[in-house]
Amino acid sequence: MLLAIDLGNTNVVFALIDLAAPGGPAIRTRWRIATDPRRTGDEYAVWLSQLLVLEGHARGDIDQIIVSTVVPRALHNIEVLADKYFGVTPLVAGVGAATYGIDLDIDQPASLGADRAVNSVAAHAAHGGDLIIVDFGTATTFDVVDFNGAYKGGIIAPGINLSLDALVGNTAKLPRIAIGAPKTTSVIGTNTEDQMLIGVFWGYVAMMEGLIARMKAEIGRPAKVIATGGLAVLFDEQTDIFDSVDADLTLNGLAILAQRACGQ
Numbered sequence: 001m002l003l004a005i006d007l008g009n010t011n012v013v014f015a016l017i018d019l020a021a022p023g024g025p026a027i028r029t030r031w032r033i034a035t036d037p038r039r040t041g042d043e044y045a046v047w048l049s050q051l052l053v054l055e056g057h058a059r060g061d062i063d064q065i066i067v068s069t070v071v072p073r074a075l076h077n078i079e080v081l082a083d084k085y086f087g088v089t090p091l092v093a094g095v096g097a098a099t100y101g102i103d104l105d106i107d108q109p110a111s112l113g114a115d116r117a118v119n120s121v122a123a124h125a126a127h128g129g130d131l132i133i134v135d136f137g138t139a140t141t142f143d144v145v146d147f148n149g150a151y152k153g154g155i156i157a158p159g160i161n162l163s164l165d166a167l168v169g170n171t172a173k174l175p176r177i178a179i180g181a182p183k184t185t186s187v188i189g190t191n192t193e194d195q196m197l198i199g200v201f202w203g204y205v206a207m208m209e210g211l212i213a214r215m216k217a218e219i220g221r222p223a224k225v226i227a228t229g230g231l232a233v234l235f236d237e238q239t240d241i242f243d244s245v246d247a248d249l250t251l252n253g254l255a256i257l258a259q260r261a262c263g264q
Contacts, residue, residue, distance in 0.1 A: 001016055001017070001018060001019075001028075001057075001061045001062050001063065001064075002016070002017040002018075002019050002025075002062070002064045002065070002066065002254075002255060002258050003015070003016060003017075003062045003064070003065045003066075003082075003086070004016075004017050004065075004066050004067075004251050004254040004255060004258070005065065005066070005067040005068070005069075005078060005090075005254075006067075006068050006115065006250045006251060006254065007035065007067060007068065007069035007070070007071055007074055007075070007078065008035060008070060008071070008115065008137055008138065009035060009070060009071060009137065009138040009139075010034070010035055010137065010138045011032050011033065011034060011035055012032070012033050012034075012035050012074075013030060013031070013032050013250075013251070014030065014031045014032075014033070014048060014051075015027050015028075015029070015030040015031075015248075015251045016028045016029050016030075016055075016057065016061075016062070017251065017254075017255050017258075019064075019255060019258065019259055025252070025255040025256075025259070027248055027251060028055075028057075029055045029057075030248075030251070031048070031051050033047060035071060035074065036074075037071055037073035037074040037077075039074070039077060040077050040080070041077045041078070041079075041080030041081040041084055041085070042080075042084075044077065044078070044081045045081055045084070045085040048081070049085075059085060059086060062086050062088070063088065064088065064091070064258055064262065065082045065086060065088045065090040065091065066090060066091040066092075066093060066098060066254050066257060066258045066261075067082075067090050067091070067092055067093065068092075068093035068094075068114040068115055068118050068250065068253075068254055069092075069093075069114060070113045070114060070115055075092070078090065091257065091258060091261050093114045093117070093118050093253075093254060093257055094114050094117060097260075097261035098257045098258070098260075098261050099257075100117045100118070100120075100121055100257070101121065101257075101260065102117070102120060102121060102124070102145075102149045102150060102151055103148070103149075103150035103151065104117070104150075104151045105150050105151060105152050105153070106151065106152070106153050112151065113141075115135065115137070115250055116133075116135070116141055116143050116151075116154070117151060118250050118253035118254055118257065119133050119135060119143065119228060119249050119250055119253055120133065120143060120145045120149075120151045120253075121149075121253045121256055121257065122246075122249045122250070122252040122253030122256060123145060123226045123246075123249060123253075124145050124149040125252075125253075125256055126246070126252070127224055127226060127244065128147065129147050129222070129223070129224060130144075130145070130146055130147050130219055130221050130222065130223040130224070131143075131144070131145040131223060131224050131225075131226055132144055132212060132215055132216070132219075132223050132224070132225045132226070133145065133154075133225075133226045133227075133228070133249070134208065134212075134225065134226070134227045134228070134229075134232070134242070135227075135228050135229045135249075135250075136159065136160070136227070136228070136229030136230055136231040136232050136235070137159060137229050137230075138159050138161075138162065139156050139157065139158060139159050139162070140156075140157045140158070140159050140160070140204075140208075140229075141154055141155065141156050141157075142154045142155040142157070142211060142212070142215065144215060144219065144223075146219075147221075155211060155215075157207065157211075160179060160200060160201075160204050160231060161179065163200060163204070164176075164177070164179065164196075164200050167196070167199075167200070174192065174196060175192070175193065175196075177193050177196055177197055177200075179200070179201070179231070179234075180197070180201075180234070181201065181234060181237065181238055182194065182197050182198055182201055182202065186198075187202050201238075204235070205235065205238060205239050208235070208239070208241060209239060209241055212225055212241050224243040224244065225241055225242050225243050225244075226242070226243065226244050226245075226246060226249065227242040227244070227245045227246070228245070228246050228247060228248075228249035228250065229247075230247075232245045232247065233245060233247070
């Protein structure tokens with residue numbers, strides 16, 4: 001069983017993936033914990049061991065670990081977790097046997113976030129053709145992958161929660177509101193909370209629609225738009241710009257890299 005770890009700026013996602021499942025890798029369960037670079041390997045082990053038991057698994061079920069991280073400071077403690085508690089040297093996405101296996105056709109390949117490269121691997125394997133991948137994380141990223149699977153570049157925008165935090169944190173009277181779809185499609189709000197939600201939500205939709213339209217025009221060929229990340233489903237209900245929503249895109253990409261690394 002593979003333990004795949006997606007270590008992001010806000011959360012760390014752990015997933016158990018059965019690489020030998022009929023029909024291809026299957027995610028058996030997943031857990032999420034807040035990212036904290038100070039969290040030790042021992043702390044991860046206590047938390048993870050309890051969750052494994054609750055799901056009917058044992059530490060011995062895990063014989064392979066792969067991690068993708070955009071928080072370099074946190075990687076060491078994950079490596080301690082893998083070595084000390086599972087007796088496994090973890091694969092690191094983009095390094096050694098877990099190399100991405102795709103061309104990074106950009107100015108500074110080493111600066112590309114591992115999550116974006118892994119998403120590109122997974123999206124190309126699942127969909128083929130020219131792709132635009134939208135990932136709703138701490139930042140919202142837009143990535144272009146061509147029909148050969150090469151990563152061509154993209155866009156980094158503030159995540160919607162970052163935008164809201166900036167709005168609330170830098171004003172004296174605006175209240176904190178929850179992100180959600182407005183009750184109507186009207187963009188003329190009649191109270192402060194509605195006006196804020198309209199500005200954040202529909203403003204974000206307009207940004208995505210505008211940027212994706214510009215990207216498609218620049219690509220010059222039909223391109224599918226694949227969405228992932230926690231808010232993808234919410235936005236998918238309010239716009240038709242996405243061709244597919246895949247909440248597990250990064251985990252699927254990690255499974256592909258792990259399979260390649262062990263020669264499957």
